[in-house]
Amino acid sequence: MRFLARSLTGLFLLVLTLALLGAAALLLGGAIRASLQPGGPGQPAEERVVAANVTRLEPTRVTPVLTAYGKVEARRALDLRARQSGSVVWVAEGFRNGLSVRSGEVLVRLDPAPAQEALALAQADLAEATASDTQAQAAVILARDDLAAAEAQVVLRRQALDRQRQIEARGAGSSQAVETAELALSAAEQAVLSRRQALAQAEAAVDQAKVAVTRAGIALAEAERALSETEIRAGLSGRVDGVALVPGALVGANEVIGRIIDPSALDVAVRLSTAQFALLVGPDGALGPAPVTLGAAGLTGRLERAAAAVAEGQTGRMVYVALDPSPAAEALLQPGDFVEVRIEEPPLADVARLPALAVGRNGTLLALAEGDRLQEIPVEVLRRQGDDVLVRVAALAGREVVLERSALLGEGIRIRPVRPGAGAGLVPLSEARRAELVALVEADAAMPEAAKARLLDELKAGAIPAATLERLEGRTGG
Structure with missing residues (x-):
């Protein structure tokens, strides 16, 4: 029994071994046949090569x-x-919104009657003050003459006193006569003092009359100015705005009746961030007169000045x-x-202008290395100008970089570089690549x-445009 069991076990192992050898032979034969067929899985996969636009970095001077x-x-x-209140009696035809006026041109006339009456009264007051001044000056002359006569009377009274004293000394006169002469002299001296006081009063009256004449002259000048101010003239040449006057309207003193704007003297107030402002400041800390262009209008100007302070609630x-x-x-x-x-900022040297898509989020460029493979290199971005960037060239001078990054491009990827003006951007295709694209x-x-x-007509040629190839490769995901 033991011999029979061992014989059956050996037979079973032999059959299993032969079955495994047959299966292995079948698998090997299938693999050999598959490898002999063209395009079969036995052939190594062809590396996908993506076309990309490249350019050479050359240092230039950019503004x-x-x-x-x-x-x-x-x-x-x-x-x-309006410097004074009044009724509008005339408005110039050109004093309307949007029209131009010249400096000194009469724009509005107010009713001049009140001002004319005030002028007539001022002229009368001036004439009266002038007459009073003349009278006072004449009174001074008379007072001086009266003083001179009184002084002469004092001299005579003193001489008479001296004679009476001499007569009394000889014994021919009397003391009563001397006393009478002394009283007469004293009265004459008192009269001189009165005349001097009258002269002082007359001279003071002259001064007061002169002050009155001055005041009357000032009042007359004010009345003349008030009359001239009934005509409102343009203080400068320009365009009129904010006018709503018609004849017969009443205006108050200091009321705004319109505005004149000089269109030849315009400024543009621009608010910049502190970082932008720092780009325009020179080495000396002063704001340079940088050239300025206004958008699509093509108007020009210059950067003139900066505000002295930052307004409350504002920045920059x-x-x-x-x-x-x-x-x-x-x-x-x-x-x-x-x-x-x-x-326009100050010019920058040793820079290159590239599309913004050429720079990655980590501040790197994809440069062309040996074997047309990409190498990621860091770069210094100096400015962003719309869809372009200005980068520092430095040691990267002469290197070719990719102009537009995409999800298909990265470190170590082999590309088909498309250089500006090279065969109008045509990329050659192998037979296998063409067949793959046709099938796609x-x-x-x-x-x-x-x-x-x-597209099929383009693929029949030996080469296709790089843009077309890029679109087709985008459909296959690379």
């Missing part, structure tokens, strides 16, 4: 342009005010652009307009028949 937005302001604007810096006088600026711009401002196009059910026919 960056800072783009901001500002508000147009009038550098010279004048509010017309307010700078002012002085526009160059021109008929176009006067016609296109008005105070209050919101405009785009392009300010024919299998795309969503593609229009016209576009499909056009």
Whole structure:
């Protein structure tokens, strides 16, 4: 029994071994046949090569342009005010909103009757004061003559006293006569004092009369000025705004009746961030007169000054652009307009301009290395100019970099570089690659028949445009 069991076990192992050898032979034969077929799984997969536009980095000198937005302001604007109240009797035909006036032109006339009456009264007061001054001067002359006569009387009384004393000394006179002469002299001296007082009063009256004449002259000048102010004239040349006057309207003193704006003197107030302002400041800390262009209008100007302080609730810096006088600026711009401002910064040397898509989020470029494989290199981004960036070239001079990054490109990827002007951007295709792309196009059910026919015609040639190849590769995911 033991011999029979061992024999059956050996037979079973032999059959199992032969079965495994047969299965292995079948698998090996299938693998050999599959490897002999063209395009079979036995062939190594061809590396996918993506076409990409490249350019050579060359250091150049570039003038960056800072783009901001500002508000147009009038550098010279004048509010017309009525200096006195009155009734409007005449308004100039050109004193209307939007029309232009010249400096010194009469715009409005108020009723002059009250001012004329005040002028007549002032003239009468001046004549009266002048007459009083003349009378006072004559009174001074008379007072001086009266004083001279009194002084002469004193001399005579003193001489008479001396004679009476001499007569009394000889014994021929009397003491009563001497006393009478002394009293007469004293009365004469008292009269001199009275005349001097009268003269002083007359001279003071002259001074008061002169003051009255001066006051009357001032009042007359004020009346004449008030009469002249019934005519409101343009203080400068410019355009009129804010007028709503008609003859017969009443205006009050200091009331604004209109505004004149000089269109040849306009500024643009531009608010910049502190970082942007720092780019415009020179080594000496002063704001340079950088050239400025206003958006699509093509108007020019210059950076003139910066505000002295930051307004409450605001940030950054307010700078002012002085526009160059021109008929176009006067016609296109008005105070209050919101405009785009392009300010030229100081030039930068050793830089290159690249599309913004060329720089990755980590601040790197994809440079072409040996074997047309990509290498990720860091780069210094100096400015962002719309869809472009300005990068520092330095040691990267002469290196070729990818112009547009995509999800298909990265470190170590082999690309087919498409250089500017090289064969109008045509990329050669191998037979296998062409067959793969033809199959891709024919299998795309969503593609229009016209576009499909056009692509198949392009694929029949030996090379296709790089843009077309990139679109097709995008459909396959690389």
